Amino acid sequence: MAEPRDVLILTERDLRELVHLDHAAINVVEKAFAALASGKVVMPPILSMAIPEAHGEVDVKTAFIPGFEGFAIKVSPGFFDNPKLGLPSLNGLMILFSARTGLVEALLMDNGYLTDIRTAAAGAVAAKHLAPQTVDTAAVFGTGVQARLQMKAAHLVRPFRKLIVWGRDRAKTEACAADLAAELGIEVVAEPDGEKAVAESQLVVTTTPAREPILKAEWLHPGLHITAMGSDSPEKNEIEPEALARADLYVADRASQCETLGELRTAIEAGLWGAGQPVELGDIVAGKVEGRMSEDAITMCDLTGTGAQDTAIATFALGVAKAGGKGSKVAL
Amino acid sequence: MAEPRDVLILTERDLRELVHLDHAAINVVEKAFAALASGKVVMPPILSMAIPEAHGEVDVKTAFIPGFEGFAIKVSPGFFDNPKLGLPSLNGLMILFSARTGLVEALLMDNGYLTDIRTAAAGAVAAKHLAPQTVDTAAVFGTGVQARLQMKAAHLVRPFRKLIVWGRDRAKTEACAADLAAELGIEVVAEPDGEKAVAESQLVVTTTPAREPILKAEWLHPGLHITAMGSDSPEKNEIEPEALARADLYVADRASQCETLGELRTAIEAGLWGAGQPVELGDIVAGKVEGRMSEDAITMCDLTGTGAQDTAIATFALGVAKAGGKGSKVAL
Incomplete structure (x- = not known):
């Protein structure tokens, strides 16, 4: 004993x-x-x-x-x-x-x-180090628990003035928008058109269990940061693979995980990833690698969740x- | 909530x-x-x-x-x-x-x-299905908790008359022998010569963390069953690799684990394993594969511990x- x-x-x-x-x-x-x-x-x-x-x-x-x-x-x-x-x-x-x-x-x-908390906190770390310094408008894709928490976390590091919520289900989207308006005390709108949501935003977080891309590469625009946190298994995919190649900087939470569980997986499978070992979020936090290079850059962070x-x-x-x-x- | x-x-x-x-x-x-x-x-x-x-x-x-x-x-x-x-x-x-x-x-x-209990119980399952029907004398290599428990478990399925305890440390060997004599109420002797311990026994269980073999292939004799349960990592090895080739039947608790963590590992590395996919203990328990084919056969079971x-x-x-x-x- x-x-x-x-x-x-x-x-x-x-x-x-x-x-x-x-x-x-x-x-x-x-x-x-x-x-x-x-x-x-x-x-x-x-x-x-x-x-x-x-x-x-x-x-x-x-x-x-x-x-x-x-x-x-x-x-x-x-x-x-x-x-x-x-x-x-x-x-x-x-x-x-x-x-x-x-x-x-x-x-x-x-x-x-x-x-839930550590996942949303990682989103805030990504936004802190990769989003443009000034975020006027943010958008969230998805209407669940993480949609709410990710926006609460992001608002702590980038206190945006306006928030757009995109979802497939109109009632859920409006409920999520109402909750976030109450939580953050800012203007929050429900928007059924993903392209419009991205066009208006400097910071987008995707939080869905999508198995087919919900965010298209052609929607990317200068001065945008995207955090994709929905994919955590080999069947999921939120971001069109071309977007990874089009971004100025793609960042993985953990390269070995993103290759099999994250957005990086489909980009590799589509032959659209030629940049070798991706930068990891920790490298940027630790100051080993530069994060966002200018306010006009397009950056992306792929979060699969780490031990x-x-x-x-x-x-x-x-x-x-x-x-x-x-x-x-x-x-x- | x-x-x-x-x-x-x-x-x-x-x-x-x-x-x-x-x-x-x-x-x-x-x-x-x-x-x-x-x-x-x-x-x-x-x-x-x-x-x-x-x-x-x-x-x-x-x-x-x-x-x-x-x-x-x-x-x-x-x-x-x-x-x-x-x-x-x-x-x-x-x-x-x-x-x-x-x-x-x-x-x-x-x-x-x-x-401790489920590990010793697996030893009893191996002895029940693989040891000769009549075991007069058993031997255990090692003097720790599993040496004691394995012999207690084996005695439930093969109520041997005499037990031999082999260990490197004389005092620990004698203490283990005394404990087992009290526990089982049978004759138990401490024996510093491993060859003698095997020669006298029909059932041998090895329970050590050895990294170099402590049981030699040339010691194997007809009518012997060996259960090796000490190795559970890629550095450990209790049984000389030649012994696996010399046995009439080698049985793994789980083939995929024994290949990397058990005695099978060194046999494969030494080029002494040519039998392909080994039989698993469950196959014998389930009656899918014959266990011991005769009282004179030499059998061996490799236990790495399973979920x-x-x-x-x-x-x-x-x-x-x-x-x-x-x-x-x-x-x-």
């Missing part, structure tokens, strides 16, 4: 009280990206298991980041028949281990909440929980 | 009270091997991450087995500087998810206890805990 010790358990309710989509969360995720560029982060390929009988899948991500006291292992099940049972499709948890001893420190039973972000947000959440005396301890 | 629900937390103490190395545990692991042969088990490659700064590593294993209500994700950290800090090197936990909804059902904070065993033992543990009203519930 090991020596008795405590493990901290934080529920989704605890974590929603403790961790918010704010500058502190963005900073810790930015720090994780900078660490990725150091070459000293250990981030194994994602473990992925399909459970066809239940129309389910489960992904496991992890990363060790030097300088962070813990490392997280995140388990994300997605069971797509759950709504028929009155249950959410997505849930999951993170386990935080001491990076010094490998002992379990905390169980973050977040049902995906921390993933480094999970370790960052989990470590951050534990720190906040300890400081606030939150959570329940279980004696092992 | 998801609907409130409970998750069951079982500590190492709970699990040691609930789950024992007995026929019930062996049966559930045997069932997992049979399922592996069905081709319907989903078992992704092991996720493995090294943390060089802390002389640590962490492995994640999982498997979905049709017919089991849950699937486990097991996280096994090994931090080899821990003993200097007064902490155990190995610990870890299993998370049990519903195979129907992907929701977390239980957290099994076992610190590796369930792994299917983890799912089996975790599901079993949860069932026993629910029946006994054990564990503490945490409301999420």
Whole structure:
């Protein structure tokens, strides 16, 4: 028997009280990206298991980041028949281990909440380092949770005056626009024409599970930054492959992941990617590579989601929980 | 926010009270091997991450087995500087998810206890299907936890009269022999000569972390079964590669794992494996392939440890805990 010790358990309710989509969360995720560029982060390929009988899948991500006291292992099940049972499709948890001893420190039973936050925070990091300094109008493609969170995050680093929401479903698009107008206190319009949405904007974030491009290469214009965060599997594709070749700068969150899970995959398959190893977001955050070269450049960032972000947000959440005396301890 | 629900937390103490190395545990692991042969088990490659700064590593294993209500994700950290800090090197936990909804059902904070049990149970499954029907004398190589558990498990399926313990360290060998004599109530001798230990035995289990062979091919004799369970990484090797070619039947727990982590690896590297795809233990358990062909045959089983065993033992543990009203519930 090991020596008795405590493990901290934080529920989704605890974590929603403790961790918010704010500058502190963005900073810790930015720090994780900078660490990725150091070459000293250990981030194994994602473990992925399909459970066809239940129309389910489960992904496991992890990363060790030097300088962070813990490392997280995140388990994300997605069971797509759950709504028929009155249950959410997505849930999951993170386990935080001491990076010094490998002992379990905390169980973050977040049902995906921390993933939502760290994903939106990565969008803010991309916008901070790649969007034009002045963004008057932003657009979001998609009307779900990430559409809302990405725009909230982007607005923290580029306080745009106007926001355009594009979606296929008119009612959902208008609901999302209304929510974001209330959240951000700015003008938000629902726009069924994607081309118009892009034409007006300096910053566009795509957040859909599209399997065929919803954003065309010919829509790209000088002074535009696009963050594509919807694709995270080999079937998804939001951006027309030609757009990657047409952009002045394409940036991957992690090149090895974007090649198989991101927008880069279809560009490679179409023979439209000739630039070799792409720049990674961490290289730009760390100052190793120049980001946006001018206000007129066209830039693009491909976010597939990294274990480094999970370790960052989990470590951050534990720190906040300890400081606030939150959570329940279980004696092992 | 998801609907409130409970998750069951079982500590190492709970699990040691609930789950024992007995026929019930062996049966559930045997069932997992049979399922592996069905081709319907989903078992992704092991996720493995090294943390060089802390002389640590962490492995994640999982498997979905049709017919089991849950699937486990097991996280096994090994931090080899821990003993200097007064902490155990190995610990870890299993998370049990519903195979129907992907929701977390239980957290099994076992610190590796369930792994110990399912590993020894696999040894018993191998002995049951591959050892000669009559085993008068058995030998174990190694003097650690698995040496003790493997012999306890093997004795349940082949109640041998005499046991020989081989180890490099005389004091540890004698301590292990004394423990096993008390546990099994039979004659147990410490033997520093490996050749003698094999010569006298019909069943040998190797349980060491050896990186150079400790069991030589020339020691093999008719009517012998060897289970090698010590190797689980690309640096380890317990059995001289020639022995695999010399055996009448070599059996892998999982061919794809044994090729890179087991004894099969060195045999392939030495050009001594020409038999193509090896038989798997599950094929024999399921009756698809004949096991031992005669009492005089020489057989060998290579155990690297499978996620299917983890799912089996975790599901079993949860069932026993629910029946006994054990564990503490945490409301999420």
